[in-house]
Structures are given as C-alpha cells and as structure tokens.
Amino acid sequence: EAQVTQNPRYLITVTGKKLTVTCSQNMNHEYMSWYRQDPGLGLRQIYYSMNVEVTDKGDVPEGYKVSRKEKRNFPLILESPSPNQTSLYFCASSLSETDYGYTFGSGTRLTVV
C-alpha cells in the first residue's frame, strides 16, 4: 500500500531533550515536506526537500533540522525542544511539487513539557 509512515504518533518529552520524528514513503516520491498544525493557524511548512541531499527552509524552520540522505526518508530533528514546539506534525510527499496529490502521513502529536 502506497503510504507515508510517521513515527511516533504520540510523543511527550521534556524541554531540551533531543528527539527525532521519522518519516518514510514507499512511492519513490522526490518531494517531501514537514508541516506543523496549530489551532487557528492551519498548517505551516517547516522544511521541504526536492530530492536527496536537497533541503530548504519553509515558513517556520527555527528550532528544527532535517536531512535527506535517502529518497524514502525525511526525518525531522528537534535538537533542543521547547514548549512552543508542542504541535501536531505532518510529513507529506509527492512525485513533484505540483503533482496532483500530496500524500500525508498520519501525524505526530508532540507535547514538550
């Protein structure tokens, strides 16, 4: 089944403890992206990647890192999480940016205390 797999689905962590949210797609998509969703703000892009080793900042990249060493994986790294990074995170992929559909992962609910 074609899908984007995010892990974990839920995570509670403490301020300053490094964490990684994994994202993997099995569709050979070139384009991958991370979004965060906050109440009343919709989805905002954190980082995106157009292909292996090609990444760039989105609208809210502060406090996040990404890497794209393999086409299928696009992990989101929080080196020193803070409470304002408590959010719902989505990974998405598509064959190209203007492809008909973005496929989204199931989301990761992150709470930083």
Next chain:
Amino acid sequence: AQTVTQSQPEMSVQEAETVTLSCTYDTSENNYYLFWYKQPPSRQMILVIRQEAYKQQNATENRFSVNFQKAAKSFSLKISDSQLGDTAMYFCAFMKLRATSGAGSYQLTFGKGTKLSVIP
C-alpha cells in the same frame, strides 16, 4: 507573502443538503494551483480537489465541486448531498512558485480551516 483566508471557522449542514465553504486568496501571480484538503477526526489529511489557475473550467470530483473566480481570487468548495462522513476540518491551500529559491520550487500555503459538521 500570499495569504489564504477561510472566513467561516465553523459550519453545519443537514445530511443530504448542499453546503459551500468559502476561500479567498491574495496573490499577484498569474500561474498557481489551488487545493481543498479534508481532515477528519482521524487527523489524516486527504486531498479533495485541485484546480490549476490557467484552467477556466471548474474542477469536480463526484459530490465535490469548486467555484473558481480568478478575478475575484475566490475558490469556494461545494459539497452536494452531504454525508455524515463529510464531517471534518476543510483546508483551502494555495501553491505558487517560491520567490526566493531556485527554479521548480513551489510554496504551499494553507488557510486556517473550516470545521464542517454534518447533522443527521
């Protein structure tokens, strides 16, 4: 920066009736793409419908159709014969070529969403 405005935070509709969700956007671009995404309580983001700005014909997907008014920068979603499974958050999204990056880089911007409840 372009903005996407969904002026209805919440809406409700009776089952089998028709409902229209509003979306306006602000851009000086001529070529862009517009999307409607659905997010049910399961949190999954599901693409509902897509419209290319250069196409005059309104996109349709089964019970879902759009009214795309390019001059007015309006992109409303009409859901016909509403079903209980249509209960969800609906996000309007706008995509255009990113201004500051290399060729081929597009930026997808979402509105804040409209919560739709279908009442039995």
